[in-house]
Amino acid sequence: MSQRVLITAGAGGIGLAIAQAYVANGARVHIADINAEAVEQITSQNPGITGSIGDISKPEDLDSLFRDVQSQLGGLDVLVNNAGIAGATAPVSEYPGIPGMRYSAST
Numbered sequence: 701m702s703q704r705v706l707i708t709a710g711a712g713g714i715g716l717a718i719a720q721a722y723v724a725n726g727a728r729v730h731i732a733d734i735n736a737e738a739v740e741q742i743t744s745q746n747p748g749i750t751g752s753i754g755d756i757s758k759p760e761d762l763d764s765l766f767r768d769v770q771s772q773l774g775g776l777d778v779l780v781n782n783a784g785i786a787g788a789t790a791p792v793s794e795y796p797g798i799p800g801m802r803y804s805a806s807t
């Protein structure tokens with residue numbers, strides 16, 4: 701049975717490249733992305749890829765996404781949680797932090 705794969709932020713950049721690599725290796729892929737136009741274009745041009753439009757930082761969009769995954773793939777074998785934020789690049793001891801997260805570091 702082919703692998704069932706969900707890729708967040710899968711309609712562009714690294715996520716789309718991962719999606720295409722999985723499809724080339726026989727997987728069934730579902731992408732989730734906030735860019736509706738890109739999701740529609742990719743899914744219409746790639747029979748092995750289905751998609752959901754939404755913001756993966758919003759719980760209500762995640763609920764809808766996993767309903768779509770269940771109906772499109774019938775379950776999930778692989779989650780590629782590619783969506784994220786770049787943030788600052790700095791040593792941990794100098795990192796400015798992200799609101800809501802706690803850090804501790806000693807040198």
Ligand SMILES: NC(=O)c1ccc[n+]([C@@H]2O[C@H](COP(=O)([O-])OP(=O)(O)OC[C@H]3O[C@@H](n4cnc5c(N)ncnc54)[C@H](O)[C@@H]3O)[C@@H](O)[C@H]2O)c1
Binds near residue numbers: 734738782
């Ligand atoms: N490109 C790099 O060199 C690099 C290096 C380290 C980490 N990363 C991380 O890898 C991930 C992908 O990077 P990339 O360069 O492919 O980015 P990209 O900007 O090329 O693509 C990001 C995709 O995410 C989608 N997206 C943005 N916000 C979203 C949201 N809230 N919900 C759903 N989809 C959303 C965009 O529509 C786009 O399709 C990011 O988390 C990035 O921080 C990238």
